[in-house]
Amino acid sequence: MPAVxxxxxxxxxxxxxxxxATVASHKLLVRAGFVRQLGAxxxxxxPLARRSxxxxxxxxxxxxxxxxxxxxxxxxxxxxxxxxxxGRWDVMGDNMFRLKDRKGGxxxxxxxxxxxxxxxxxDELRSYRQLPQVWYQIQSKFRDEPRPKSGLxxxxxxxxxxxxxxxxxxxxLDKSYEDQRxxxxxxFTRCGLDxxxxxxxxxxxxxxxxxxxxxxxxxxxxxxxxxxKCRYAANTETATSRLEQLPDQPGPPxxxxxxxxxxxxxxxxxxxxxxxxxxxxxxxxxxxxxxxPVVAVVRGDQELNEAKLQTATGAVEVRPARADExxxxxxxxxxxxxxxxxxxxxVFVDPSVADRTNMVTGANEDGFHWKGVDVRRDLLVHGxxxxxxxxxxxxxxxxxxxxxxxxxxxxxxxxxxxxxxYSESLKxxxxxxxxxxxxxxxxxxxxxxxxxxxxAIELHHDADGIVFPLAIAxxxxxxxxxxxxxxxxxxxxxxxxxxxxxxxxxxxDERDERPGVxxxxxxxxxxxxxxAVGKKGLAEGKVEWKLRGGKxxxxxxxxxxxxxAAALVAGR
RNA sequence: CGGGGAGUGGCUCAGCCUGGUAGAGCACUUGGUUCGGGACCAAGGGGUCGCAGGUUCAAAUCCUGUCUCCCCGACCA
Numbered sequence: 001m002p003a004v005x006x007x008x009x010x011x012x013x014x015x016x017x018x019x020x021a022t023v024a025s026h027k028l029l030v031r032a033g034f035v036r037q038l039g040a041x042x043x044x045x046x047p048l049a050r051r052s053x054x055x056x057x058x059x060x061x062x063x064x065x066x067x068x069x070x071x072x073x074x075x076x077x078x079x080x081x082x083x084x085x086x087g088r089w090d091v092m093g094d095n096m097f098r099l100k101d102r103k104g105g106x107x108x109x110x111x112x113x114x115x116x117x118x119x120x121x122x123d124e125l126r127s128y129r130q131l132p133q134v135w136y137q138i139q140s141k142f143r144d145e146p147r148p149k150s151g152l153x154x155x156x157x158x159x160x161x162x163x164x165x166x167x168x169x170x171x172x173l174d175k176s177y178e179d180q181r182x183x184x185x186x187x188f189t190r191c192g193l194d195x196x197x198x199x200x201x202x203x204x205x206x207x208x209x210x211x212x213x214x215x216x217x218x219x220x221x222x223x224x225x226x227x228x229k230c231r232y233a234a235n236t237e238t239a240t241s242r243l244e245q246l247p248d249q250p251g252p253p254x255x256x257x258x259x260x261x262x263x264x265x266x267x268x269x270x271x272x273x274x275x276x277x278x279x280x281x282x283x284x285x286x287x288x289x290x291x292x293p294v295v296a297v298v299r300g301d302q303e304l305n306e307a308k309l310q311t312a313t314g315a316v317e318v319r320p321a322r323a324d325e326x327x328x329x330x331x332x333x334x335x336x337x338x339x340x341x342x343x344x345x346x347v348f349v350d351p352s353v354a355d356r357t358n359m360v361t362g363a364n365e366d367g368f369h370w371k372g373v374d375v376r377r378d379l380l381v382h383g384x385x386x387x388x389x390x391x392x393x394x395x396x397x398x399x400x401x402x403x404x405x406x407x408x409x410x411x412x413x414x415x416x417x418x419x420x421x422y423s424e425s426l427k428x429x430x431x432x433x434x435x436x437x438x439x440x441x442x443x444x445x446x447x448x449x450x451x452x453x454x455x456a457i458e459l460h461h462d463a464d465g466i467v468f469p470l471a472i473a474x475x476x477x478x479x480x481x482x483x484x485x486x487x488x489x490x491x492x493x494x495x496x497x498x499x500x501x502x503x504x505x506x507x508x509d510e511r512d513e514r515p516g517v518x519x520x521x522x523x524x525x526x527x528x529x530x531x532a533v534g535k536k537g538l539a540e541g542k543v544e545w546k547l548r549g550g551k552x553x554x555x556x557x558x559x560x561x562x563x564x565a566a567a568l569v570a571g572r
Numbered sequence: 573c574g575g576g577g578a579g580u581g582g583c584u585c586a587g588c589c590u591g592g593u594a595g596a597g598c599a600c601u602u603g604g605u606u607c608g609g610g611a612c613c614a615a616g617g618g619g620u621c622g623c624a625g626g627u628u629c630a631a632a633u634c635c636u637g638u639c640u641c642c643c644c645g646a647c648c649a
Contacts, residue, residue, distance in 0.1 A: 015598065015610065016584050020642045040641065094573095095647070112649090146573075146647060160649055212649095221648090306646070319646070411649065448649030482608055516609035523609090534608065 003496045003506035004475070006521075010047055013521050023219040025457035026151025028466050032525045034474075041148025041156035048525065049453070051474035051505075053159070056191060056452050057138050059471065060161045063187045067179040069134040069163055074116050076140050080106035082115040086425045091316055097142045097156075109142035114422050114444055117164045121440055122428035128168040131430065131440070132176055136163035138449065150219060152454040153410065159449040166440045168432055170419075173441045177209075177417055180445045184213055184413050191452050192469025193412065193459065198224050201237035201307045202416060213413035213447075215455040220410030225391045229402030237307035240387055241404055242396035243352050246279060251358030252372035255340065261367045264335025266300045269360065269369070282353060282361035282373065284337040286326050289315035293329040293345040295337075297361075297379065299353050302389040312348045312386035331364055338362035340370055340378045347383030349375065354385055410458070412451050418442040466526030467548050475507040476569050478527035480518045482534035491558060492533040495543060498562035499531075504569055523548070529565060 010033075017027035018037075029035045034049035045053065061071065080098075083089040089096075089108075097109040110116070117135055125133065141160045148154050165176035181197065188195045193215050200212040212235055214224050225239035226232065234240075263269050266283060269276045281300030286293060287309060296309050310318045323334060329345060330337050338361035339347045353359070359373040373379070393406040423429065423439040432438045453472065460467040470476060477499060481492045489510065496508045507527065509518050515534075522530050532544040542555040545564065556564060 012582090013610095014583060018583075019585090020578085022643075037641090141649075143648070147643095147645090149643080154648080158649065162649090317646090414649065446649050451649055484607090514607055514609085514611065516607090516611085519609045521610085532608085536608080 001500075001505050003479075003500050003508045006507060006509040007511045009507070011521075011525070012046070013524055021151060023150045023153065023458070024461055025153070025219065025454040028457055028461055028524070029151060029454070032466060035152065041145055041154065043152060043155060043157075043450075045450075048474040052453055052468075052472050053449055055472045055474075056449055057159075057161070059190045060138065060187055060447060060449070063183040063190075064136050064161070064163065066186075067134065067183050069136045069183075072117075072135050072137045073139060074110075074113055074137055076110045076142065078108050078110050078116060080108060082119055082426070083108060086115050086118075086422060088115070093317070095143050095145070097144050110139075111141055111143045112160075112444075112446070113137070113139075113162055114164065114418070114442075115426065118422045118426045118428050118440075118442070121166050121423070122426055125166065125428070125430055125440065128430050128432045128438075131166055131168050132172050133166040134163060134176060134179075135166075136161060136445075152450045153219060154221070155450070158451070161447040161449060163445040165443040165445070166428075167442075168430065168438065169441055173417055173419070173443050177415060177443050180415050180443070181211065184415065184445075184447070187447065188213060188215075188412065188452070191472050192456050193452065195412065196224065196226060196233045196409070198226070198409075199234040199238055200414060201235055201311065208417050208419050210414060210416040212411050213415075214409035215412055215459065216407055216409050217455065217458045218408050219454075219458045220408045222409050222411055223406055224409045225393075225404045225406050227397035227400060227402040227404055230397060230400040232397050232399045232402075232404075236390055236406065237305060238311075238387075239391045239404075240398050241391040242398050244396070246356070248357045248359075254372060255378065256371050257363050257365075257368050258371055259367060260336075260369045263367075263369070264333075269300075276360045276371075280358070280360055282338065282359050282375070282379075284339050284362060286321040286329060286334075286337065287313075287318050288321050288325070289313040289318045293321060293325075294318075295330075295339045295342060295345055295347045295383075296388050297339050297347065297349045297353065297383065298389045299350065302350065302352070303392075304388055305390040308386070308388050308390075309348065312384075312388065313346070332362065332366050336362040336364065336366045336368060338364050338370060338373075339383060340364070340373060341382070343382050347379065348386040348388060349379055349383045350388040351385050352389060354380065410451065410455050411448075412455050413445075413447040415445040416443060418444055461526070464520075465524035468526040468528055470528045470569065473526065473528050474505075475527055476505045477529040477531055477565050478507045478509055478522045478525070479531045479533065480509045480515070480522060482515045482518070482532055484512065485535065488533055488535060488538055491538055491543070495531060495533060495558060495561055499565055502562040502566035504562065504565045529568065531561060531565075 012033040014031045017031050021027040036044040038044055099107050138161045142157050145156050148156055167173045195213050195215050197211050198214050200210045202210045223236040225236050266278050278300035283298050283300050285296045285304050296304050298304055326334050353375050357374045360371050361373050363370045395404050420439040428440045429437050457466050479496050496506055499506050528548050530546045537543050537555050542557050544553050545556045546553045
């Protein structure tokens with residue numbers, strides 16, 4: 001590409017970050033002139049951002065094509081029928097932007113494209129001989145997020161690479177899924193991201209198995225549990241852990257009710273005169289799952305994970321019951337709740353307490369608790385075992401004898417084995433080798449394009465600005481003139497021409513500005529290489545070469561810079 | 573949606589409590605002096621104080637309503 005002249009370019013850098021930016025990537029993207037905000041979770045992408053995003057998209061394309069995926073471009077405006085057919089018109093709830101056309105017909109803006117791609121497969125694919133098919137697109141998605149935040153990390157309109165695989169059977173799906181997984185690893189690595197692939201919760205996508213690609217950063221909103229010893233890594237929405245076996249002393253032979261006036265917390269029951277340790281208590285939490293009450297039981301010192309409860313109940317939406325709803329469900333108020341002999345609503349019990357005896361729990365009668373609770377005898381006759389608790393750092397790895405680490409992470413990609421969920425609801429089938437009509441086995445695979453940019457900045461920045469990975473920087477090199485002398489400008493022009501001829505993308509900062517301004521802008525934008533043309537070096541026929549990531553400045557003969565930069569760009 | 577905060581030139585903010593003439597720094601224009609890490613001097617341009625209604629002789633300031641944005645909790649790329 002031809003070099004861009006800074007004096008003519010629209011690169012509105014700012015000395016100060018807007019006050020409403022809190023995370024590093026947001027502040028820097030605004031300050032460095034990449035984005036401007038149009039509304040909550042809606043951004044303008046200026047030329048620098050477009051250049052970086054185009055590079056990211058190109059990397060994604062190359063890796064998709066490498067595994068045989070074919071690029072499509074589908075509409076963002078969808079008629080409601082397909083969504084009604086799959087059942088997700090209702091499932092997506094308020095997260096979906098909905099609109100009506102002039103005739104009053106229902107439409108929505110696409111949040112994802114399973115329905116649309118599946119409809120194409122349904123209409124066009126007839127035989128197993130046409131499979132596998134792997135289709136993808138890079139396109140805008142719209143989600144009416146409850147709370148957009150953190151600049152580009154959580155927005156309402158964003159670009160997604162979404163891919164879909166269509167196979168005759170599970171074995172085919174396993175292969176397609178594995179291809180995508182490997183392509184994802186290449187994509188994120190090429191974009192300069194350190195990431196972990198973790199076992200994940202499938203949410204509203206459905207399906208049997210999914211992996212998220214997570215970038216470890218405090219700007220992220222997910223929690224990942226990972227074992228440093230083996231490869232175990234999972235979103236805490238599905239992660240489990242190995243807990244130490246707690247010995248139970250023999251307690252009362254039968255349930256025994258005791259008065260606990262005014263005791264409504266785990267902590268209060270731990271204090272004298274009761275002295276019941278939190279790990280000896282059962283915590284009973286009342287939730288409403290798709291409008292129906294459910295009871296979740298974990299150990300007193302554990303936290304319930306709502307995503308796990310959602311998985312256990314199979315509900316689309318779970319929420320805590322309000323204090324005023326609880327008495328009608330349980331017959332007692334929060335603080336005295338328990339699930340012993342409770343059958344008025346489904347009861348789910350975390351496996352970590354399955355074998356416990358001599359436990360204490362609320363008696364479902366205000367001011368009373370049970371002691372001598374045997375979980376199998378008293379709860380599991382009517383209750384079901386289900387993973388419910390949130391894992392915590394320091395707990396044992398479920399796969400080896402290591403200890404789990406828990407950290408914040410940002411999701412940049414997610415791959416799903418969908419199975420036949422969509423092909424069944426939308427009736428997409430083919431004839432298999434035996435001539436039987438079988439539903440197509442599907443997978444779906446997403447990457448948040450702008451999130452890659454933001455994640456790269458979260459990972460690579462310093463006090464002066466962005467430190468761009470070369471592969472996704474808007475320009476490879478910035479050439480700065482440090483003076484107005486004609487011979488200096490002439491030399492800089494030569495350098496720029498040589499670089500451009502060598503295939504290096506250059507921002508030529510020939511503005512009539514003081515050197516300090518140019519240095520500051522170059523650091524802020526984070527060009528991987530800065531080439532400064534000044535009087536000092538020029539006297540020896542040299543220019544200054546500096547990598548954004550380092551401190552060292554070296555003098556390079558004018559005739560050699562282009563080759564040096566080209567080698568760097570080529571990864572040599 | 574629940575809780576907290578904020579809307580005043582392009583940006584960062586002051587002024588509001590205690591109504592009376594709309595301010596500063598940065599940015600922008602012109603001229604001059606500067607010129608290797610966000611220069612200096614001088615002169616300028618630019619704001620219906622989010623919007624609507626009310627109180628008042630008079631509202632950025634007080635009252636009511638409303639919209640928008642940010643942050644903390646339930647969702648996802």
